[in-house]
Amino acid sequence: MEFLIEMSGIHKSFSSVQVLKNAAFQLKPGEIHALMGENGAGKSTLMKILTGIYKADSGSVKVKGRDVMFADPKEAEDHGVAIIHQELNIIPKLSVSENMFLGRQLTYGKTGIVRDKEMKRKTREYLQRLGVELDPEAAADTLSIGQQQMIEIAKALSKNAEVLIMDEPTAALTDREIEALFKMMDQLRREGVGIVYISHRMEEIFQMCDRISVLRDGAFLGTEKTADTKVEHIVRLMVGREIGERYPERSSKIGAERLRVENLSDGRKLSGISFSAAAGEIVGIAGLMGAGRTEIVRMLFGADKKKKGKIYMDGREVAITNPSQAIEAGIVFVTEDRKHQGLVLGMSVRENLSLTNYKRIASAGVISAKKDYELSDKMIKRFNIRTHDPEQTVKSLSGGNQQKVAIGKWLGELPKVFIMDEPTRGVDVGAKKEIYSMMNELSEQGVTVIMVSSDLPEVLGVSDRVIVIHEGRISSILDKAQMNQEAIMLAATGGSSNGH
Amino acid sequence: MAIDKKQLASTLQKLGPLIGLLIITVILIIASPNFLTVNNILNVFRQVSINALIAFGMTFVILTGGIDLSVGATLALSGALTAGLLNGGMDPLTAIIIGLVAGGVMGAVNGLLITKANIAPFIATLATMTIYRGFALVYTDGRPITGFESELFTLVGGGYFFGVPVPVIITIIIFAILFFILRKTTFGRNVYAIGGNEEASLLSGIKTGRFKIYVYALTGLLSALAGIILTSRLNSAQANAGFGYELDAIAAVVLGGTSLSGGRGWIVGTLVGALIIGVLNNGLNLLGVSSFYQQVVKGMVILLAVLLDRKKANS
Structure with a gap:
């Protein structure tokens, strides 16, 4: 199996506005793959099609070589495709383990009585796999955003996710949390998980990602190996023109x-x-x-x-x-x-x-x-x-x-x-x-x-x-x-x- | 072309309540020969005017994301106050103005509790509802105040002007003013903005607290106006007048398509919503439906309207 994900020829319109034109994307196991493009280029739409939130007008989606078209995110998860949204799906007053098992609590048979200890034990296990030390009984809202994000990632992995889509995961994190996140991503890469990484931060992408795919105006422009490309080239692909220096020339005239x-x-x-x-x-x-x-x-x-x-x-x-x-x-x-x-x-x-x-x-x-x-x-x-x-x-x-x-x-x-x-x-x-x-x-x-x-x-x-x-x-x-x-x-x- | 379709959809959404009103009206015209008579229609309008006035205020409150449960009690207390002052020998115009101001103050108190004491609108007005009703009982000593001699005062609720009942004329004038305020003034824009996103409105320099107090005061004032009209028409003020009117007002607002979460809606819808409730009440009466069943029908119409509205919003 060469690819975890193969999307090709994806078209999608919203009330006659075409947002994806012949878009494509491929993800290999064990790689971190950046998906880049300006706001409105269609990155989110493409990922929402992959995870079954939207339906493509036409095109093919293959997961591990099999043709699929997910009806909803739940089905995508069942096939090992999970998404970590920018806005986290964490319920503040519930504990770490309650959040982790939300909607799929472990119970004694079909009684509806929850197996609290077992869930806490498993939660600890999952978090340890990521190298995160967290008390399973802590209320989610006592944790930092970075820690809450770790819960979401651990939750996805506990459902045997092989593909992890991360939308701007570092936007709200501190430098130390980013470092922890990157360490964890490295670990997942070694385990063969494929990560789709959506971000606007060039430094991070060039630090972490193996390959970069670029979308512009809903069309797929190509995939580059990070090692063989430069920031300028990616930026040119994204905006379709030279934008020159990142920070415009400035002659300060400082007054009173x-x-x-x-x-x-x-x-x-x-x-x-x-x-x-x-x-x-x-x-x-x-x-x-x-x-x-x-x-x-x-x-x-x-x-x-x-x-x-x-x-x-x-x-x-x-x-x-x-x-x-x-x-x-x-x-x-x-x-x-x-x-x-x-x-x-x-x-x-x-x-x-x-x-x-x-x-x-x-x-x-x-x-x-x-x-x-x-x-x-x-x-x-x-x-x-x-x-x-x-x-x-x-x-x-x-x-x-x-x-x-x-x-x-x-x-x-x-x-x-x-x-x-x-x-x-x-x-x-x-x-x-x-x-x-x-x-x-x-x-x-x-x-x-x-x-x-x-x-x-x-x-x-x-x-x-x-x-x-x-x-x-x-x-x-x-x-x-x-x-x-x-x-x-x-x-x-x-x-x-x-x-x- | 998609834009045209969208616009069509949004126009349809706005027209929905009106279409509903027309359907109910047509059914009643067919079902009851007594419905479409000048007298009956004027009667319906006069009955509707009380609920409409309160519901107009409620529209503002709900647009800001709030709710006001005290409107019925405000109506009773203001009506009783005006009646008491009249019977105490006060000039009718002064008595009416004092009644209106008292309603405005009661509304402002709601606003202060909500903005300054930071109490949720539902709780704050639930409490003042009980308090205002209690004051009305204290003030009237539980007995109706009746026997007004002023002719001017009787005109407010019972008079006609070129054949149109005075309450209807008052309601139309108030409607026109409020429509203009919501549509054309910064006040109206702020009401929508606060309901849409209070924090962003505050950070845009809108004095959100002050505007919310204005909105509750306006609702109190309109409830008082309704109370004075009711008192005049019944020639009697009672402490338990306007009992449950808050629910009719909320129903009219919701039937008119205004979102209970705030920021979205319009006052034309509320007028139509009040008419739907009024026409339904009147029609069911004419058809001889028992008042117990009338309640069931009214509730079902509200549910149906909300379900249809949601369906349109999703499509």
Whole structure:
């Protein structure tokens, strides 16, 4: 048996929009195979067809040489094909072993009485195979995202999965958890499991994957051996054009002090946060997951209450106790979680864009339909949001285009301070570069940009200065000359370094 | 072409309740000769206006993702208050205004409990439902307040204007205003946004707490209006007036296609939903169906409507 999975000639349309055209994919046993493509290229659709969530219009799917077309994910699992979704299927209040055996509890015969001890024992066994030490009795919500993910993987393997599809598995993990995950993937590879790895993080793909397949606009463009190819080549395949440098050229014109924060604290995690940022400056905020980066910017925006501290804009103290005061002061905020915090998914692109721009489309609380439509049309063009209709719901857009809406809605007029939390998470290379260019453009117009990011190359690529957070405090502020990966990591893990 | 099909589907979805209303109406016209008379139709409209006014407010509440169980009690307390003030010799207009303001305040209290004290809408309004009803009993001492002398006050519920009952005219005017608010104003947009995603709305600078208080206050105000109309028409205010009206209002909203999880729906649907319930009540009465069976039929219509709605949403 040469291939675990062979998909060929796959076509799929949703209401006359063709999302897959003659797509193909092959997976060998014991390989980690990256599936790449821009947002909307059809990666998820292809995998949903493989696992029986969608039905292909035409084409063939073979699993271990046998023609199949799964009716639902359950059937796919029975044939050894399991998918680990980006959003985990973990029930928070249940224990590790209860989650592991959800829907297929071990019982005494057909009595419905569960064999608790046996399930715990097996859970421990499965987790040990992955080299994970977890208490089977611990409630899932007391575990980190990385540990919860391990439960899902162990669960899949306990059902004898030979094919594991992982959709952006590292998006929410800390560096150490990523390391643990990679070790586990290596282990599975040696055991002959085939892994389909979907991610936008090039570094990880070139570190972990044996082969890379690329989709563009729903079509299969080819498979390359990782050892024989380069990042540039893959990127060119994905976007169909040269996108040049990953981080656009930038000539900073740093002006007067715009924002100053003094001794901010939330009485829990954060204390003594003081920094300033100038007009036209891009300030990166780096640190490990959970260090308090998001908490700082949320407090700055008034989304969380501050216990102590003062915020100055252009030298004047401003009172910020809720987001609307922050917006009034010229501070806007693109959240890290666009689905739950950034967008009203059920509303149209137009409505989402206008939510923050009432001043421009309404007078005395009455919305001018004409101005409303004009504004959204203009923004859709300006930010290159790919939608066939401004009335399309935001839910149906691809991740990158959703992010453009989440960012664009703040740019009806020029803000003074633009805060972005993980602005490129889950966004493809092309859209990433558009977002970087937008940040540059804004800073050239004198906007202060503050960017929280877990992606170190990104922090280094776009920031003029980096503030590093460690356990709720600023451990270091590095300027351009002092910035490098080692210095940031050192400060993020609690080592003291000011570059001196 | 797919877009046209989609639009057609969404239009059909919106028209669904209206088609349902038409079918019921046609059946009743055929089944009962007394249904399609000017008098009866005006009567139906007048009966519907009470539930419609409450259901309009409920639409706003449900669009924000909430629920208000206290509307019936608010109706009773506001109606009783106005009646008591009238009989105490107060000028009718002032008494009505005080009744309306009291309803608005009762709604605002609901809003404050939900936003500031962070109590789930179901629980908060379940509690105030009992409290407001209790106050109504205390205020009326359990006896009906009756015998109003003001002619102006009698007009509110019983009068006609160019042959149309005054409550119907009031309902149409209120409907037009609320339709405009939901469709054309930032307030309406915020109501949908809060129901769609409260967290994202807050982080977009919408003062979600304040708007929710407004929405509950509006519902209280409309319930009070319904209470005053009812009191005027019956020429009596009773502490147990409006008992169970919250369920009729919720039913009208749901029949109209508004999603109970918030963010999706429209007020035209609610008007149609209230008409369906009203026409059904009236028709079953005319047909001599026992009031016990009427309840069964009403419940089944609601189930049927929701099932059909879900089927359309899935296809």
